[in-house]
Structure formats: structure tokens, C-alpha cells
Amino acid sequence: MIKNMRQLLYLFAHPNFSHSVMSKALLEEVYQHPQFLFRDLYELYPDFHIDVAREQQLLEEYDGIIVHFPLRWYALPSLLKEWIDVVFAPGFAFGQRGQKLQDKFLIPIVTAGGTQASYAAGGKNIFPISHYLISLEQTAKYCHMNYIEPLVFYGVHRLNQEEDLVKAREFFREELTKLTTEKNLKNFSTLKFIDDF
């Protein structure tokens, strides 16, 4: 492995992965990156019984986490929420004895059914995605983490051409490389979405 490369934990949480299209395509890119430790939460913990010690140990070893999920009712899928609830425990994530997450990255990658236009004033969903992820953002900040603005794939409901997927994968490949090599991830956040296909 190349030195100075960021080692990231890739947490994937999809309640209906068997029926997904976009996420399946995106994961093909993820598998190519050996510096990600890929963890499929719904595969690991179908009973929602999370191995907290193991998860915390991994968090300590890596430089940060990518959380990749489809937006469900404007929020995180329930297992991912559960994962944060139990893993970001007092004495580990915050509190006097544990601030083990300090300066680690938290990078959301989100797939959403609605178009970008719908996530805006006047649109069907009224508020921008960042608004809906505010609790995730604040959680990260509370734990002194480095929160990166989410990378969002909008409008996946309308997805119907193979070439859209190819485009998305190409775009995603570049972004993933940046995630591990870019010195300043602020640059990443400027490229935070690809628009409707």
C-alpha cells in the first residue's frame, strides 16, 4: 500500500440492496480500492446485534469513515442509525476518557430518489439534503470529527439508461481516488454531487 494514503473504513448500509441499481453499480468501484475496508452492515448484522468492540477497534485503526446509504424517509437507514447509537458510545466517542474519534473523517455518500431540484425551496422535498443530514453532521462535530459535506447521487428513481450508470461510475471513481489522496478534503466537498442524469 502506498504511504500517505488515507486508510478509510467504508460502511455501507442498504436495507434493500437486492433491489438496488445505483448502489450496486457504485459498489463495483468501491471494490477496486484496497485502501477501503468495506463493511456491509446489513450483511454483517441482519439481527441488528452489533459487535461494538470490533467496530470501535476498527474506528481507532482507520483515519475515518465513509458512510454510504440510500436516504430513507429523509434520514439514515435504521441499522446505520443503530450502529452510530451503540458504537459512538460515551467513553469512546466523547466524554472525559474517550475522544477516540477526534480529527477522524466522516464522509457521507448518499443516494436519493428525488432530483436535486426537488431538494430545494419550492421543490417537493423543500429542504436541501444537508438539512436532512444535520443530525449526522452535528454528531460528528460533537465528537470533534472532521465532517465532510455529503456526496449525493440525486434522482436515482428516474434512472433508466445503462450509460447513466457508466457516467456515475466514472465520476465516482475519481471522487474515491480523491478521498484517499487529496491533501485537503475541502476540495472534495465542492464536488459534492452529480446532477440528474
Add this chain to the structure above:
Amino acid sequence: MEDHQYLLGFIIFLTATLIFVPLTKKLGLGAILGYLMAGLLIGPSILGFFNDVHRILAISEFGVVLFMFLIGLELRPEKLRELRTKMLWLGAPQMLLSVMLGFFLLQLMSHGNSFAFALSMALTLSSTAIGLQVMQERKMAETNAGKGSFAILLFQDLAIIPMLLVVSFLGASHKGSIDHLIDYKSLLRIFMTVAFIIFLGKYFLNYIFRQLAATQLRELFTSISLLLVVGVSLLMESVGLSMAFGSFLAGLLLAESEYRFELETSIEPFKGLLMGLFFTSVGMTIDLSLIINKYEQVFIYGVAAFLFKFGLHFLIGKISGMDKEESTVMALITAPIGEFAFVILKLSHDQSLITQSQLSLCNLVIVSTMVFNPLSLLLYDRVFKKKFNAKKNKSGEKNRLDEQKENPVIVAGFGRLGTVIVRLLHAKKINATVLDTDPKQIEQVKKIGFKAYFGDATRLDMLKLAGAENAKVLLIVVDDTFTAEQIVRLVRVNFPHLKIMARCHGRNDYYALREAGADMIFRDAFLTGLTMGQKLLEILGERASDARKYVHRFKEHDEEMLEQAFFHHHNQEALISLAKRSFSDLDRILNKDEDWVRKEGHWND
């Protein structure tokens, strides 16, 4: 002919008690008065069926011995500690104060020293038989008053032998030497005997019990139980300790035994019968003509003795920190003079400390205090209880706490499945009472640190002993369904509050247990099959979360179908058509998602 006479006597005894005891019980007077009345009627005073009263009394005293054995059996270590403290703070002061005050009062009435002392000792004793019987009838063994009473009674039992020695000493004092009464050899003998019994109880008895249990013949167990109690009691008596204390000690030693429940159920009926016989024979000793001649004296002395004891015990109770109601109840229970007073007085008479007429009068006074006990309890119930009602609630709460201490779970069957459940409960620090009928299995789980009792859960008395009245859940994990079904039926009728969880092997078992009234039934192969099936789906490429979903749906559907099948399980045709329908439904139900996706389109995310 001799045999027939015994049988006839038995019939008379049983008939008399069957007439009187239900009657007095119904009138709220308690069983004791009924036995006493039955005894009076069939005894020498009226009908004269029995003349050898003292022999019957001697035999039936064994009821008390058995009773003490049972109490010893039920005493857990933490309760024993509490009992020791109570004996020190209640038993010892009662003994000392009662003897001293009684002695003082009798001297005031210008009686001689020896006479006053012998009589005051007899007066001090309380009736263990009555005390135990009342506590059992009123279910108050776990209350403060009950524990206090028992402490006093047990302390007195320990004091009886020294008392008999003192009486002999008083009688022998003119004759000179007392060396033969207290010597080191007899002390050593007592010590050796107790040590022998402890050794026997700790290392040997369980082995014997196991061998006998393996024969699966209940009557052998009854025999060994009786042999054990009688043997230990006689042994203790031969070295100069009381039989009651001896059997109590034997009970204590076996309190931790796996065979405790079986011992209890074996002894229990004998104890009940003998206690009844004991009270009846006390009734027989009542000399009606003497009462008629001296009824004033009997009545006055009886009331005086009863009030003296009641007052003193009430005060001791109050001082030791009981509330008014507890002290009252304890004092009422321990107020009647005890059966051992007969023995002490008899010995005093033999030692010419008291005269024959004094002896007869004293015996009558003792019996009269025994009669006052149920009467005063009735009075207490009718008149005073209302006053204490406010406080009742408080002690009610206490009782509920005590109940929580009892095990909430009973497990019938300690095979592999039972062991898993008990291990889980153990990890959660939940106590379970475990019953099994296989001594080998009990031995096996003992090796890994778990305790099961030898006992058959298809028997009502065994379930009661295991605490079915207080428990919340009964787990039936015995191997064969026929046994399981028997247990369910028994429990459903007798302990309707108890939740029954039962294991079964297949559908027919399910129908049987469901019909018998089990609340929750688990098919063991079914659950294992689902767990294996879920893993199998994962290995074959389903996502874990999907496999879980399918298996859950499959389980729900199957359970629903089983429940429907239960209602048709006598009708073979209906069952078959149900099975067919169920099979076609299953595919639709498992693939609900795909259906929905087809209709509503993809989310694609």
C-alpha cells in the same frame, strides 16, 4: 383379633376427626380444637374407646418430630442465620424471664422452692405442635410473627433436656451426688453422635437416595425417609437430646439435597396424620369428672397462665422491635403451654416434687391453655384485626417481597434443552427450581455446577413444593409428550396463574399440548430447522438481512397455519386441503417484496 381391634380403633379415630375437624374449621376455630373435641369424645372421659392414652400420646408425639424434620428441610442458609439471631433475642429472654417470673409468682403464692421451680419450667414451655399447626393453617411461616414464634419454640426444644436434668437434680438433691447427671462421657457421646449424623447427611445419604431413586419405586423412598427420621430421632434421644431437635438437625442437613422435595412429599402425609392423632390424644387426656369438680380452679389457673404467657411474650416481641400486631400474633401462638410440660410434670411427680392431685390439675390447666389458643385467635380475628387493618397493608407488602425471593421459574426436565435455558437464567441471576426424575441426569448437571431436584412434576404435591403457587412460569422440557401433557393438565387446573411454556417434537404433540392448555409451545425441530435454513440461504447467496426476513415470514406463516390446523386436527380431509393451500400461500408470502416492486416500480437507490 388383636389386629382387628387396632383397625377398629383406627376407624373410630378417623371417623371422629372427620366429623369434628371440618366442623370447627368451618366455624373458624381451626383444626386443633376439632381434634381436641374428637379426642375428648372418644377418650376415657365420655365414650371410653381408648384407655391407653399415654401410649397413643407417645406414638403421636412423633408427628411433632416429623414436623420439625420438614421445617429443617425447608430452612435455607440465610433463613437459618436469621433464625439464630431471633433465638438469641426472642428465645433466650423468653426462657429466662418466664422461668424467673413464674418462680417468683409461685413462691409468692407460698409454694415450696422445688415445686415452684419445676412448675415454672413447665409453664415456660409453649406448645410446638399447636404453634406449628397454627402457622401452617394461617400460612404465616414467612411473617415476622411466624419466624419469632418458631425461634421461641426451637429454643425451648433445646432447653427441654437441661430442664429434665434440673428436675432430676431437684429430686435427687437430698440423695447427694449429681456426678452421674453431667459427666464428660455423655457430653462426648452427644458430640460424637451429632458429628456422626452430620457426616451421614453430608456424604452418605445422597448416595443412598440416588440408588433408591434409580429403582423408580416410590415406596422405597418413603421407607428410607421414615427410617431416616425415626433413626436419627432415636439416636439423639439415646444420648440425651430431644427427638424434635434431632429431626430438625437431620432436616437441616438435607435442606440442600437434590432429594429434598421427594423427602418432603414422602413425610408430609405421615406428619399430618400423626399431628392429628397427637391433638386427639391430648383431647383424650382431658379428665371430664375432674373438670366438673374443679372447673373454677381449672378455669382460673388456665386463664391466668395463658394471660401470663401472652403478656410476657407480647412484651418481648415489642422490645425486640416487632410492631403491635406481630407481637400480638406471636404471643397468641406461643401462649398455650406445651406438650413437654406433661413430661416435666410427670417427672416432677416421679421425683415427688408435686402430688398426684396437683399433677392432674396441672395437666388440665395445660390442656385448657391449648383450648384457649384457637378461641383467642378467633377473638383476635373478629375483634382486633379491624384495628390493625391499616398496618396489614404494610406487612402485605413485606410478604410480596418475600415472594419475590422465591424462584419465579420452575423447570420440569433437565435434559439438553432444560440445561440451555437454566444456563441463560443463571447468567441473568434468575433462580429456577429444576425437577428431573433421572438420578443420572441430576448427577450429570451437578458436575457442571447446576442443581436439580429429584422429583416427578406430574404430581401435584411435588409442584406445590417446587413453589408453583408463587412461581410465574413453568417450563416443560421433559422428553416425552405424554408426560408433558399430564403436567399441563394438572397445572392448568391447579395453578391457573402459571404461564406454561412447553417444548414439543412435532405437530401432533403441538395439538395435544395446545388442547391441554399450554400457553406457549415450541417445536424444537422447527426452530432448529429455521436457524439452519437461514444460514443455508446466506451461503447460497441471499443477503443476510433478506434471509432473515424470509425465515421470519416463513415462521409466522407456518405458525399461523399450525394454529388453524389445530382447530381441524380431528378432521383429516380438512387438514390435507389446509396443507395444500398453505403451500401455495407460502411462495406469495415469502416474495412479498418482489410483488410490491413489480407493481410500484423501482426505487433504484
